[in-house]
Amino acid sequence: MSERIVVDPITRIEGHLRIEAQMEGDNIAQAYSSGTSVRGIETILQGRDPRDAWAFAQRICGVCTLVHGIASVRAVEDALQVELPLNAQLIRNLMISSQFALDHVMHFYHLHALDWVDVVSALDADPQETSTLAQSISAWPKSSPGYFSDIRKRIKTFVESGQLGIFANGYWGHPAYKLPPAANLMAVAHYLEALAWQRDVARLHAIFGGKNPHPNFVVGGVPSPIDLNSDSAINAKRLAEVLSILQQMQTFVDQVYIPDTLAIAGYYKDWGERGEGLGNFMSFGDLPMAAAMDPANFLIPRGAILNRDLSTLHEIDLHDESQIQEFIAHSWYDYSGGNDQGLHPYAGETTLEYDARGGVKPPYTHLDVSDGYSWMKAPRWKGHAMEVGPLARVLILYASGNEMARELVDMTLTQLQLPTRALFSTLGRTAARTLETKIFTDNALGWYGELIANIKSGDTRTFNETLWDPASWPRQARGAGYMEAPRGALGHWIVIENGKIANYQAVVPSTWNAGPRDPQGQPGAYEAALQDNHQMVDVKQPIEILRTIHSFDPCIACAVHLTDPETGEQLEIKVS
Numbered sequence: 001m002s003e004r005i006v007v008d009p010i011t012r013i014e015g016h017l018r019i020e021a022q023m024e025g026d027n028i029a030q031a032y033s034s035g036t037s038v039r040g041i042e043t044i045l046q047g048r049d050p051r052d053a054w055a056f057a058q059r060i061c062g063v064c065t066l067v068h069g070i071a072s073v074r075a076v077e078d079a080l081q082v083e084l085p086l087n088a089q090l091i092r093n094l095m096i097s098s099q100f101a102l103d104h105v106m107h108f109y110h111l112h113a114l115d116w117v118d119v120v121s122a123l124d125a126d127p128q129e130t131s132t133l134a135q136s137i138s139a140w141p142k143s144s145p146g147y148f149s150d151i152r153k154r155i156k157t158f159v160e161s162g163q164l165g166i167f168a169n170g171y172w173g174h175p176a177y178k179l180p181p182a183a184n185l186m187a188v189a190h191y192l193e194a195l196a197w198q199r200d201v202a203r204l205h206a207i208f209g210g211k212n213p214h215p216n217f218v219v220g221g222v223p224s225p226i227d228l229n230s231d232s233a234i235n236a237k238r239l240a241e242v243l244s245i246l247q248q249m250q251t252f253v254d255q256v257y258i259p260d261t262l263a264i265a266g267y268y269k270d271w272g273e274r275g276e277g278l279g280n281f282m283s284f285g286d287l288p289m290a291a292a293m294d295p296a297n298f299l300i301p302r303g304a305i306l307n308r309d310l311s312t313l314h315e316i317d318l319h320d321e322s323q324i325q326e327f328i329a330h331s332w333y334d335y336s337g338g339n340d341q342g343l344h345p346y347a348g349e350t351t352l353e354y355d356a357r358g359g360v361k362p363p364y365t366h367l368d369v370s371d372g373y374s375w376m377k378a379p380r381w382k383g384h385a386m387e388v389g390p391l392a393r394v395l396i397l398y399a400s401g402n403e404m405a406r407e408l409v410d411m412t413l414t415q416l417q418l419p420t421r422a423l424f425s426t427l428g429r430t431a432a433r434t435l436e437t438k439i440f441t442d443n444a445l446g447w448y449g450e451l452i453a454n455i456k457s458g459d460t461r462t463f464n465e466t467l468w469d470p471a472s473w474p475r476q477a478r479g480a481g482y483m484e485a486p487r488g489a490l491g492h493w494i495v496i497e498n499g500k501i502a503n504y505q506a507v508v509p510s511t512w513n514a515g516p517r518d519p520q521g522q523p524g525a526y527e528a529a530l531q532d533n534h535q536m537v538d539v540k541q542p543i544e545i546l547r548t549i550h551s552f553d554p555c556i557a558c559a560v561h562l563t564d565p566e567t568g569e570q571l572e573i574k575v576s
Helices: 041-045 050-060 067-080 086-115 120-124 127-137 145-161 181-201 203-209 236-265 269-273 390-399 403-416 426-456 509-514 525-530 543-551
Strands: 004-008 017-024 027-035 281-283 286-288 298-300 303-305 324-327 378-381 476-485 488-497 500-507 572-575
Touching (some): 041 050, 050 067, 050 500, 067 488, 086 203, 086 286, 086 426, 127 145, 281 488, 303 390, 390 488, 488 509
Antiparallel strands (some): 488 500
């Protein structure tokens, strides 16, 4: 029997994503990923002062609250050949690394953990047994029987009230859940602790950027003057608070996030055999270890891996118009030169496709997968569909010989008794996110120490003033601003003419991963991953789809939320 499962929208992500899965028996044969929100920020930016671009571009996403700002100012700096003071680069690194920790912990506990953790099962847990489990895997102090007894009472209050609140819409009791009650209770306790933890960690962005979400940026540096004797600048008190936040980040990652990931993964080893997909991985590189934006000095290397071959890292040139192109053969857009061509972002177009009645497409009942079926484009690198994100970064770190990455990956595979091939999977994707958080939080303390040493030597510069005379700019310029956002390779491309933005294109990580098929029929990373060994236990509760899609941490037109105005419906699952 062939049927099609529709999950629209996929919940616990930012923005709206529709997945249609064509079934053959209990297995997914073909999958289709559709972004159902249109962004349009690029057209808003045309004609504006490039120094202001970050303030608009940053609003692309309300969750990764700094990544688009960083990519935007880097695009202008690349176009105008602006160099940063070392302090500015170090402060940006601290903000980026804290964003990784904040985003990854939030994703694991609040967006992805409930695919593996049965909240209602936690009611059956013995607090003493939970305490014994927690103390066996970590030195985290909140692990007494009394503490877990209190957590269980809080969960019981939720359940008995009939209003599960933050735990609503779960498939509780689904036979695919494998954790024992004690592990479920421990994970729910840490879910609640992470809510308070992320609030404290977000203060680092406010210290250096004035606020969170959407901290402030400036082309040529950071808007954070350093004066140890001033109440309004980065002073000794604020620097001490930054150190405290970094230490708090590291402790939670070491004593809660990593042990929980390993403990939960031990019950789901079979997920190391499904959800691989493309086998192609890419990183733009990030976190410079010096003042210059030179990929040779990046902590995260730039490169591409093809066909799981970790012995070869292919070079990437973001300015080469033959390397990165976006296709729209299966998107709801129009290119002036025809919809089968690929356009580099410097020449990119964002023009909506209209139907015969003059309305913007869709509507639809089922996606017409032979035509356009998504508001996302299909980016390709040298014609290859690529996966970006934590797994890509960890694999590239591993392949490049990074000692810490090799140690963490080998330790994880050994502890879980899994082969190297398990890295290329849904489980590997989730584990990689945890492992790279450890790498970034440890390095953040090193950048902090370098910043303090630089200040003590008398260097307090955080801004390059040479940019702020537009008369000195070239008549025409273009630049590529990039960073490794938590969800993967992020690029902003800008074309400047006569001091104004002539074209602006952002290719975000979820476009690489969630985009539709290209003119050659190549699926995107989500689609390919769902087509890899996904057998469904219950098509009316498609938890298998959620597990793999959430392992990418999707962000689809963040901060856009839609409901049916008549029914208020937010989740619909159809079998047809």
